[in-house]
Amino acid sequence: MTAVNPEYVSRPPLVVIEHLYKSYRRGNQRVPVLEDISLDIAEGEFLALMGPSGSGKTTLLNLIAGLDHPDSGVLTVGGVDLTQLSEGQLAAWRARHVGFIFQFYQLIPVLTAFENVELPLLLTPLSRRERREHVEVALKLVGLEDRSHHYPSQLSGGQQQRVAIARALVTDPTLISADEPTGDLDRTSAREVLDLLCRLNGEFGKTIILVTHDPEAASRAPRLIRLIKGNLIMDERNNAAGCRSPREPESSP
Numbered sequence: 001m002t003a004v005n006p007e008y009v010s011r012p013p014l015v016v017i018e019h020l021y022k023s024y025r026r027g028n029q030r031v032p033v034l035e036d037i038s039l040d041i042a043e044g045e046f047l048a049l050m051g052p053s054g055s056g057k058t059t060l061l062n063l064i065a066g067l068d069h070p071d072s073g074v075l076t077v078g079g080v081d082l083t084q085l086s087e088g089q090l091a092a093w094r095a096r097h098v099g100f101i102f103q104f105y106q107l108i109p110v111l112t113a114f115e116n117v118e119l120p121l122l123l124t125p126l127s128r129r130e131r132r133e134h135v136e137v138a139l140k141l142v143g144l145e146d147r148s149h150h151y152p153s154q155l156s157g158g159q160q161q162r163v164a165i166a167r168a169l170v171t172d173p174t175l176i177s178a179d180e181p182t183g184d185l186d187r188t189s190a191r192e193v194l195d196l197l198c199r200l201n202g203e204f205g206k207t208i209i210l211v212t213h214d215p216e217a218a219s220r221a222p223r224l225i226r227l228i229k230g231n232l233i234m235d236e237r238n239n240a241a242g243c244r245s246p247r248e249p250e251s252s253p
């Protein structure tokens, strides 16, 4: 992982979304879920996505993360037109470019913390030794190097989510998709998770999309967008966000 200069303003956006539509079929009728969404996300941005339950947050996040196809519209990530990829191509693209963090951690219960974090690396050409080194770095980053042989059931919710964060970052993805990652955690654990997301963004330049119901969590992100009933109704910058790049002061001329 390399640190990046947050001067991303002049670079082309990482995510380009134009007039994006998505609906689901219910019986023989189509239920619109996202309607005419247009949105750019720069590389290195940390964006919070809020909105009432059912407003389409997960649907939008999953489209950007290549888990689903839109009905119509432009959707490119890192210059790749995701609408043109087959299921297999999308899966390969996700494995390389996206790290996933979910509300309920989605760890495999019969695997240790180490083995859970190693899992996405099994899809790469890395040797066993290289995999071990990567897993150790990731577990250290989330402060769990001494828990690597624990199973998920032997860890607290906050620790399990930190293992999930290590799993999300171990492949060094460009984009991190975090869908309500603090939704099941107590305040202290939630703050630890948000601190980690801030570090991944500030120190390692990861682009992060955080879906959350929690105003405190959203207030950490320098950009907040809000969806209501599949429409993007607000997109604002929060210059006072509690999670700015620690490198920012040094890098200004």
Ligand SMILES: Nc1ncnc2c1ncn2[C@@H]1O[C@H](COP(=O)(O)OP(=O)(O)O)[C@@H](O)[C@H]1O
Pocket (backbone or CB within 6 Å): 024, 025, 033, 051, 052, 053, 054, 055, 056, 057, 058, 059, 060
């Ligand atoms: N796979 C699906 N099939 C049918 N309807 C779905 C599916 N996924 C989501 N929906 C519907 O789309 C709407 C938006 O869902 P979602 O994106 O999960 O919202 P949010 O994450 O904001 O709660 C909801 O009405 C939901 O019922």
Ligand SMILES: [Mg+2]
Pocket (backbone or CB within 6 Å): 057, 058, 059, 179
């Ligand atoms: Mg959701």
